[in-house]
Amino acid sequence: MLAPSERKRRLTYLMLFRVGVVTLLLGLTVISELASATAAQPRFNWFLTLIVSTYTLTILFALWLPRSTRAASLAATQVVADLLMTTALVYLTGGAESGFAFMYVLVIVGASFVLDGRAILVAVAAVLLLGAVSALPYVLGMPATAGHIRETVRTFGYNAVSFAATGALAGRLTVELQRASESATSTGHRLRDLAALHLDVIRSLTSGLVTIVDGQVVTFNIAAESILGIDAGVAVGQPATTILPWLTGMGDTAQGRRSEALHEHPDGTVVPLGVSISPLVDAEGAISGRIVNFQDLTELRRMEVEVARAERLAAIGRLAASLAHEIRNPLAAISGSIELLQQIAGSDETNRELMAIVLREVSRLNELVTGMLDFARPARPQLQPVELSQTIGELLRVLENDKDLEHAHAELGPSDPAWVNADPGQLRQVLWNLVRNAAQASPPGAAIDISLGSDHDDDGDNSEMIRLEIRDHGSGIPPELRSRIFEPFFSTKQGGSGLGLATVHRIVEEHKGHITLETPPDGVGTSVVVRLPRRDAPT
Numbered sequence: 001m002l003a004p005s006e007r008k009r010r011l012t013y014l015m016l017f018r019v020g021v022v023t024l025l026l027g028l029t030v031i032s033e034l035a036s037a038t039a040a041q042p043r044f045n046w047f048l049t050l051i052v053s054t055y056t057l058t059i060l061f062a063l064w065l066p067r068s069t070r071a072a073s074l075a076a077t078q079v080v081a082d083l084l085m086t087t088a089l090v091y092l093t094g095g096a097e098s099g100f101a102f103m104y105v106l107v108i109v110g111a112s113f114v115l116d117g118r119a120i121l122v123a124v125a126a127v128l129l130l131g132a133v134s135a136l137p138y139v140l141g142m143p144a145t146a147g148h149i150r151e152t153v154r155t156f157g158y159n160a161v162s163f164a165a166t167g168a169l170a171g172r173l174t175v176e177l178q179r180a181s182e183s184a185t186s187t188g189h190r191l192r193d194l195a196a197l198h199l200d201v202i203r204s205l206t207s208g209l210v211t212i213v214d215g216q217v218v219t220f221n222i223a224a225e226s227i228l229g230i231d232a233g234v235a236v237g238q239p240a241t242t243i244l245p246w247l248t249g250m251g252d253t254a255q256g257r258r259s260e261a262l263h264e265h266p267d268g269t270v271v272p273l274g275v276s277i278s279p280l281v282d283a284e285g286a287i288s289g290r291i292v293n294f295q296d297l298t299e300l301r302r303m304e305v306e307v308a309r310a311e312r313l314a315a316i317g318r319l320a321a322s323l324a325h326e327i328r329n330p331l332a333a334i335s336g337s338i339e340l341l342q343q344i345a346g347s348d349e350t351n352r353e354l355m356a357i358v359l360r361e362v363s364r365l366n367e368l369v370t371g372m373l374d375f376a377r378p379a380r381p382q383l384q385p386v387e388l389s390q391t392i393g394e395l396l397r398v399l400e401n402d403k404d405l406e407h408a409h410a411e412l413g414p415s416d417p418a419w420v421n422a423d424p425g426q427l428r429q430v431l432w433n434l435v436r437n438a439a440q441a442s443p444p445g446a447a448i449d450i451s452l453g454s455d456h457d458d459d460g461d462n463s464e465m466i467r468l469e470i471r472d473h474g475s476g477i478p479p480e481l482r483s484r485i486f487e488p489f490f491s492t493k494q495g496g497s498g499l500g501l502a503t504v505h506r507i508v509e510e511h512k513g514h515i516t517l518e519t520p521p522d523g524v525g526t527s528v529v530v531r532l533p534r535r536d537a538p539t
Contacts (some may be wrong), residue, residue, distance in 0.1 A: 010114045014078065015058050021106065022054045057081055075114040079122060082107045087129045092468045097132050097152070101159050105166050106129065112170035119174065123167025206295075209274075211280060211419035212240045213289035227273070227296045244292065250277065260297070272297040305483070328369050335362045368499075381423035381510055385538045388418040388466060389452055395431050396450075398440070408439035408448065415452035418466045420532045428509045433500045434470045434528050441474035441526070448472055455531055457514075464534045465513075471520055471527040482517050508532070 061078055069411045086107055090098040112119030134156045138149075202209055208224035210217060217240055220232040228235075228243075235243045246261035261273045280289035338355050389412065396410050407526040420427075438448045448470065453465040477485060484490050488502040508515045513532040522528050 010075075012062075014110050014114055015061055017110065018054065018082065019058055021103075022051060032425060048413075054085060057085075058248075072115075072304055077106065077114065079111045082110065083122070083129060086126075087133055090130065091133045091136070093135060095152070097155055101130065104159070104163055108166050109170050109537075112141075112167075112174040119171040120164075120167040122463075123163045126163045126167075130163070131156060131161055208292075208294045208296075210235075210240070210244065210292040210294075211289060212292065213280065215240055217243055218289070224294075227271065227294065228263055229267070229269075246273075246275075247277075247292070250275070261294075272301055274300075327365070331362055331366055331369065335359060335366075338362070381426050381507070383421045383423060383511075385535065386420055386422045386424055386427055386534075388420060388468060389415050391424070391427060392431060392452075395428065395435060399435060408442070409445065409449055410435055410439070410448035413449065415453040417537060418452050418468075419535050419537050420466055420511075421535050422511055422532065425508075429506045429508050432531070433504050434530070437500065438470050438472035438474075438526075438528070441472045443473065446473040454534070457531070457533070465531040466530070466534045468530040469518075469527050470530075471505060471525055473525040476519070476524070476526050477517065485517060486515070 014129050030530075049480075061074070064074060083104075086100070086103045089100050089103065091099075093100050108119050108123050108126060111122035116121070134152055202219065202221045205221055205223050208227045209219065209221045210224055211219040217235050217238050219237040220230075220243075222232075224230075224235075225232055232245060241248050244263075246263060250259055250261065258274060258276045261275050263271050263273050265271065274297050275292065275294045278291045278293070279287045280291050282288045338358050342355050348490065396412065399408055399410055402408070435448060435450075442448060451469045453467045453469075455465045457463050457465050486501050486505040488499055490502075491500075505515055508530055511532055513530060515528065515530050518527045518529050
């Protein structure tokens with residue numbers, strides 16, 4: 001069954017074809033009649049009437065076609081009109097012996113074009129009409145001889161067979177054409193669906209995919225845009241070595257195996273990539289280009305550093321625990337002995353001063369050993385709801401009364417209540433270490449900026465996090481030292497044990513958080529950012 005739009009399109013072609021045939025054939029007939037000086041005869045007038053009628057009907061059909069909601073009825077009406085017009089023309093030009101009898105064939109073919117292959121019905125109608133036209137003169141009393149009747153019957157028989165054969169063949173061909181058209185349409189839809197699926201698959205890949213043909217970039221997916229920092233509209237059509245300069249160094253050695261490369265973003269950021277290159281093979285097995293697949297290894301490298309750091313910390317922790325036990329006992333003996341010596345009468349002032357120095361240093365060593373034990377054998381956090389802004393406010397009041405940090409001044413910016421699950425004692429330890437370090441790094445009188453806000457955990461399930469930032473206004477930390485700042489026994493301060501920030505890092509991780517160093521936008525000082533999972537306020 002033809003769709004209404006397709007039927008209307010075919011009707012338009014049929015009307016144009018009808019106008020062309022009428023103009024050519026009937027026009028030649030009129031010219032022939034005029035040449036034979038018989039234009040005054042009634043038949044000539046009938047020819048003109050047929051031409052005018054054909055044009056008039058075509059114009060009416062053309063006006064009716066856009067407004068019609070029943071294209072099949074309009075097509076049937078046109079076919080009936082064509083049969084009647086052809087019958088009139090055949091009657092005027094000799095009946096069964098008319099040279100225009102072949103026009104029935106055109107009507108039959110045209111009907112199969114617009115009536116879903118029902119040409120055989122139109123062929124039957126054409127046979128009946130031709131039979132009526134052939135018999136009409138005899139019915140009206142025209143003299144008939146046996147030879148004339150035989151010729152009429154023979155001509156009619158030839159035409160009837162040709163009409164029937166044309167109707168059957170045209171109908172069958174039209175049905176096959178319709179099936180082929182539907183099959184082509186279905187195949188086209190499947191191809192479009194496959195092409196859309198192909199694009200969706202490439203678009204949805206989390207790894208970068210670049211296709212190269214004749215040295216030019218042909219495809220460039222969304223992941224490639226994100227990883228390389230280059231827009232696809234800029235990359236496609238460009239030489240591959242311009243967009244991916246690291247391909248030049250790889251050559252063909254990377255084919256079939258995984259390699260690594262460094263890609264520099266337009267902003268200067270360098271990203272490590274894991275790259276695999278495969279040949280692009282066409283349907284005939286010929287290599288037509290290359291497929292470059294790559295992933296951003298930044299997160300993998302960060303995890304490798306974290307794992308290596310965790311392994312180092314575990315080894316250091318075991319060593320620290322052993323040393324702490326071995327050192328604490330001699331320290332206790334030394335401290336006890338010095339205290340007894342101080343009580344002996346007769347010790348002069350110099351000896352008492354020396355013994356005081358020994359006791360002070362023993363106390364400092366004992367604090368170091370205690371810190372080593374705390375780091376090596378951390379207590380399991382006792383989690384409970386804690387509101388960060390309130391805890392920070394209490395800490396700032398303690399800071400104001402600390403004689404060792406009397407020039408320090410810290411400010412907490414405006415913030416909403418920020419609730420987390422934390423061990424209050426360990427959380428205060430983290431905050432105090434960070435604020436004290438910021439105060440020691442800042443020049444006297446410089447404010448320590450503290451801010452609270454919201455963030456998301458990009459490394460996990462994108463859950464909401466509390467973002468705590470503590471910023472000093474000191475000289476900053478050199479880039480080459482940033483990777484070691486949370487390692488135990490590493491310190492940039494004179495006389496520092498190097499356990500404070502290492503312990504802070506461990507506590508934050510045990511609270512399922514993250515701690516990072518960031519450079520402020522103005523490049524002054526250092527910002528320590530702590531991210532902890534947010535929780536709802538207790539009811």
